[in-house]
Amino acid sequence: xxxxxxxxxxxxxxxxxxxxxxxxxxxxxxxxxxxxxxxxxxxxxxxxxxxxxxxxxxxxxxxxxxxxxxxxxxxxxxxxxxxxxxxxxxxxxxxxxxxxxxxxxxxxxxxxxxxxxxxxxxxxxxxxxxxxxxxxxxxxxxxxxxxxxxxxxxxxxxxxxxxxxxxxxxxxxxxxxxxxxxxxxxxxxxxxxxxxxxxxxxxxxxxxxxxxxxxxxxxxxxxxxxxxxxxxxxxxxxxxxxxxxxxxxxxxxxxxxxxxxxxxxxxxxxxxxxxxxxxxxxxxxxxxxxxxxxxxxxxxxxxxxxxxxxxxxxxxxxxxxx
Numbered sequence: 001x002x003x004x005x006x007x008x009x010x011x012x013x014x015x016x017x018x019x020x021x022x023x024x025x026x027x028x029x030x031x032x033x034x035x036x037x038x039x040x041x042x043x044x045x046x047x048x049x050x051x052x053x054x055x056x057x058x059x060x061x062x063x064x065x066x067x068x069x070x071x072x073x074x075x076x077x078x079x080x081x082x083x084x085x086x087x088x089x090x091x092x093x094x095x096x097x098x099x100x101x102x103x104x105x106x107x108x109x110x111x112x113x114x115x116x117x118x119x120x121x122x123x124x125x126x127x128x129x130x131x132x133x134x135x136x137x138x139x140x141x142x143x144x145x146x147x148x149x150x151x152x153x154x155x156x157x158x159x160x161x162x163x164x165x166x167x168x169x170x171x172x173x174x175x176x177x178x179x180x181x182x183x184x185x186x187x188x189x190x191x192x193x194x195x196x197x198x199x200x201x202x203x204x205x206x207x208x209x210x211x212x213x214x215x216x217x218x219x220x221x222x223x224x225x226x227x228x229x230x231x232x233x234x235x236x237x238x239x240x241x242x243x244x245x246x247x248x249x250x251x252x253x254x255x256x257x258x259x260x261x262x263x264x265x266x267x268x269x270x271x272x273x274x275x276x277x278x279x280x281x282x283x284x285x286x287x288x289x290x291x292x293x294x295x296x297x298x299x300x301x302x303x304x305x306x307x308x309x310x311x312x313x314x315x316x317x318x319x320x321x322x
Contacts (some may be wrong), residue, residue: 001053001054001055001056001057001060001100001139001140001141002055002057003052003053003054003055004052004053005050005051005052005053006046006050006053006055007049007050008040008043008044008047008048008049008050008051011035011040011042011043011053012035012036012037012039012040012053012072012246013034013035014034014035014053014054014055015032015033015035015053015054015055015056015140015141016030016031016032016035016051016052016053016252017029017051017052017053017054017140017305018028018031018032018050018052020043020046020047021046022045022046023046027043028042028045028046029043029046030157032063032086032140034125035041035051035053039151053242054139054140054141055194056140056141059143059144060141060142060143060144061142061143061144061147062140062141062258062294063086063087063137063140064084064085064086064087064137065084066087066137066141066142066147067084067087067088067089067135067136067137068081068089068136069147069151069191070083070089070137070147070150070151070252071084071089071091071107071135072113073147073150073151073153073154073155073311074105074109074117074135074138074153074154074155074156074157074158075091075155075157075158075159076100076156076157076158076159076160077156077159077239078093078094078095078160078161078162079091079092079093079132079133079158079159079160079161080092080094085141086270087136087137087138087139088134088136088137089134089135090131090133090134090135091131091132091133091134091135091137091158091244092129092130092131092132093126093127093128093129093130093132093160093280094128094160094199095128096125096161096162096163096198097122097126097161097162097163097302098123098124098126098128098133098161098163098298098299098304099119099120099122099123099124099158099159099160100122100123100159100160100161100304101119101122101157101158101159103122103284105153105154105157106119106157106158108153109150109153109157110152111185112146113138113142113146113274114137114138114139114146114148115135115137115138115142115147115150116135116136116137116138117133117134117135117136117148117157117158118133118134118136119132119133119158120132120133121317123295123298123299124278125163125197125298126160132158132160133158133172138236138277139231144275145308150251151294159237161177161302161303161304162302163197163199163298163301163302164198164199164301164303165198165199165200166194166199166200166202166227166228166232166301167199167200167202167224167225167226167227167228168194168199168200168202168220168226168227168228168229168301169201169202169203169205169217169218169224169226169228169229169230169242170187170190170201170203170204170206170229170230170231170232171204171205171207171214171217171218171221171229171230171231171232172173172186172187172203172204172205172231172233173206173207173208173209173210173213173214173231173233173243174206174208174209174231174233174234174242175208175209175234176208178234179206182206182232182234183204183206183288184235186286187204189230189286189287189288190230190281190285193285193288193293193294193297194230194287194297194301195272197297197298197301197315198301199227199301202221202224202226202228203221203224205217205220205221207215209233209234209235209243210243210247211243211246211247211250212239212247212250213247214231214243214244214246214247214248214265215248215250215251215253216248216251218231218247218248218251218273218278219251219252220252222251222273223277226232226276227276227301228247228276228277228278228279228300228301229276229277229278229279229295230278230279230281231244231248231269231278231279231280231281232280232281232285235266235283235295236267236282236283237258237269237280237282238267239258240255240258240259240269240316241278244280245258245269245271245280246267248269248273248278248280251266251273252273253271253272253273253278254271254272254273255269255270255271256270256271256272256306256307256311257263257269257307257308257311257312258270258280258306259290259311260293260296260311260318261311261312261314261315261316261318262292262315262318262319262320263318263319263320263321264282264284264287264289264291264292264312264320264321265282265284265291265292265293265295265310265318265320266292267282268280268281268282268292268311269295270296270306272305274304277300277305279293279296279297279300279307281293289320290320291320292314292318292320295318296311296314
């Protein structure tokens with residue numbers, strides 16, 4: 001593509017590089033407009049003898065077509081594409097879900113001159129029609145060869161994992177004296193988080209703060225068909241061999257990780273019984289302010305199996321104090 005000034009008479013069929021304003025302050029021509037023969041007189045009035053234009057050369061792909069091609073190449077499941085305008089194509093969530101990006105391939109596209117994809121943060125919870133990413137072709141055209149290189153990254157760079165309705169059990173551990181307060185302070189924020197993600201709390205079981213009670217309640221929920229279980233308590237889990245994780249083990253669970261590089265929410269427990277996740281919530285779950293549970297729970301309910309390595313990766317951006 002060539003870029004620069006040409007005589008107004010020679011601008012027909014070329015792309016205006018800049019917005020042009022008439023003497024009354026109104027926009028006469030918008031940048032990106034392809035000049036027509038009938039525009040020449042008006043162009044002369046606002047631009048004089050010369051005008052800056054972009055001239056496509058053989059092998060160049062116009063910004064709108066390039067945007068469409070790039071968006072089609074990288075889109076994944078759960079995402080639909082908007083129309084192209086000004087080299088931009090928005091990518092929208094089809095349904096409520098969790099944004100799933102292939103960051104390595106995203107970086108590979110963004111490293112190519114003139115081609116960009118900007119997204120929401122990885123693992124963001126999104127609603128239907130949310131713009132999760134936008135493709136923008138920077139110049140008025142890009143070489144087809146460069147566009148083909150971007151297309152080789154393949155589909156699925158930007159996807160959304162749906163959030164189906166999951167059945168979630170809640171176990172709340174406490175002393176007898178602290179039971180009413182524990183239920184009153186923990187049930188509403190836990191229930192609210194689950195329901196905000198489109199799932200349902202099938203029951204809340206207040207139990208004694210003992211390994212046996214935790215194991216019994218957990219086994220009952222699993223027998224009831226719970227897809228996931230959240231355990232909160234009067235006191236936080238203070239060690240990987242504390243009462244709650246030991247109770248999980250007694251019920252046949254395996255502790256995947258204890259402790260997370262997130263604030264608030266360091267004292268997080270993640271375990272599994274088979275494929276079903278068990279989340280030991282730290283005390284900060286009492287608040288509806290963003291904390292580690294909000295980083296982990298959506299991904300679990302979307303069906304992602306998180307590992308100790310995933311918990312370790314939370315650190316960047318997980319200082320969540322508002």
